[in-house]
Amino acid sequence: MKKKLLAMLLSTAMVASVLAGCGSAAEEAAPAATTEKTEEAAPAAEEAKEETKAEEAEAEAATVENIADAAAVAEGTAQFDGLTANEAYDFSIVVKSFQSTYWQAAITGMEMAAAELGVTYTAQGPNSESDIADQINMLNSAINGAPAGVGLAACDTSSVQESLSAAKAANLPIVAFDTGIDNDPDGAIVCTVATDNTAAGEVAATNMYEAIKDQLGNGTVRVGEVNQDATALNIQQRGLGFINKFIELATADGYKVAVTGNEFYVNACSDKGDEASADVIIEVAVPAQTTVDLCATAAGSIMSKEDTIAIFGSNQTAAEGVLSADGNLSVLGDKVVGVGFDAGTIIKDAVSSGKMLGAVTQSPLMMGYYTIYALTAAANGQTLADCPTDGYWYDASNMTDDLIAPNLYD
């Protein structure tokens, strides 16, 4: 027994010593990094908030195009003017995962709003965006804990229906953020705080189309789209927004478009066309799991085709998959026009170096910020309208713009 104990202690000590190496480093740096981020973010958020309201934004719009409808944004945020919390509410937040820096930015926004309003919240999320069942469990336990309200970014919008009904029965307001939920028969969702994902997909299509339209009409060409899944509403909307806008633009110029690949997107798009007679084939790939390596294989299978002239990765994972596949193919920025989504060091570098034409960024920070405001207003008993948040097309020319730079997280 002594031996067992000794052995156990020794191995624990060894693991602990390795951890101490990176752990202590993490402790030193983590608070510093967070403060830095918050400090940076606070004025940025204020700025962005003022910008959306102020008329100067109109002038900026000439070079930086906000995909959100300005009037809708103004209306969505105006309802929170002068908001104070009637009580020190405690909210539960369920995010899709903490898998990417995107969610970290959303949490930073929540912290800012919670500090301003004097409310508290607890955020939790599954290990990855594919862990749908884990998220449902978290959501159910959050509802059972009877907080003042729940903020939800659903991994799978169709799996949360029962939980939503339970929340409605308990008279618990739910604010959907990041991802809207289209099927909410009981009306449990009091407000949706999200990017207009359809418009985000459309702006990606518009910019890509501009870059490649001269190549159309000389034989069949292929445009790829990599979506990390076919279950989350925001990815579905982006994917379909892109496809439908592309079809609209190409058809207006007299080209025939066909959509192939993943069944969901093929069947849900406005017109799947006929592959044999098409001038442009939009090929949609969805990997079996939401991992970068599988996204990269899916992207690679499209990018290595001779007739491929452009590809769109509809979120950070899918866009990194496209870039990862290009590591060997070296076709981006040359033979193939790449368009991405969200930010992160790798995608930012690719856009600034011209390897990628550009990408669409959302405002995770403002999304988190207004989620807490919406929850507080709902807990006060206010009736809410949806609150669309900003989203921008960015490329090498406007990355440092005041409206865009704060949203380009590492």
Place this chain on the structure above:
Amino acid sequence: MTKKKQSIFTSQKFIVLLVVIGLMIVFSLISKDFRKYTTLLSMLDYSYYDVLMAIGVAFPLITGGVDLSIGTGMVCYALAGGYLIRFHSWPVGAAILVSILFGCAIGLLNGVLIAIMDLPPFLATLCTCMITRGLGSICSGSFGIPWPIANADNGWFHSIFKITLASGTKIPLGFLWMVLLALLMAFVLGHTKFGRYVIAIGSNKEATILSGINVKFYHVMAYVVCGLFAGLASISYANAIPTVQPGTGAGMELDAIGGAIVGGVSATGGYGTIIGTLLGTYVICLLKTGLPYIGLQANWQQIITGLVLIGAVLIDILKKERIKK
């Protein structure tokens, strides 16, 4: 039938090699894009971590155990190393060393839990799988961490796996290391005391204890070797994946374990070869890469991989029955 002929037909290595060649031919015939050199390069990039994990996990499998912590462990070690480089400007070489040692440490913990504390391998490594998943997030402060890219100042580690010649041709150097490592570990398994005792533990643990061998030590070491290879895998993972994301990695161990079993490592312990494991892992990698190229939706890949595994286990059972006769 002559004895020689029988040994060829019963050799799973040979069958798996035929499967690898067969798959390459089928995919190449159906898809002209699969035939491209760049496709081969891509497949190899994403195969190294599977191969390294598979070589490592072959040792616990042969002892009759398993290690489920290698997938999340690999991501955790890559996050820890990447964090040191990115936020503390550690030299890449030192960070690589930390990642590998971290792997060995978790391997040692697994070994102690299983060989000395007598926990069932499935349970013990399931627990360390969860622990490493959490540790990865803590080590990285829950941030996704990119390792330096290939053309950055400290991106030299990419050239361990792939070098670009002056002419622009890319050479997948990593494959050479995989083959050399597989040969080395095949030698360790087949021709050293450690290897023979690992096999002995898997075939009859009681008899091995009775013959006076320090079973606990060698049993622990099998898991340390597995941890070491998971540590090595973390470097090739950081090479292939642009941003290492915390919370990922679960499920990746199954590709490696599947590869080892397809390659003839007995699912119940006592038998297995490292060359077979290498080949078996390439069957899995070829399916992962090739099926999207021939236009099959990715879900089919999982179904087909499952069917291949059933086939491999059936061969294992038939082989055992033949030996009994």
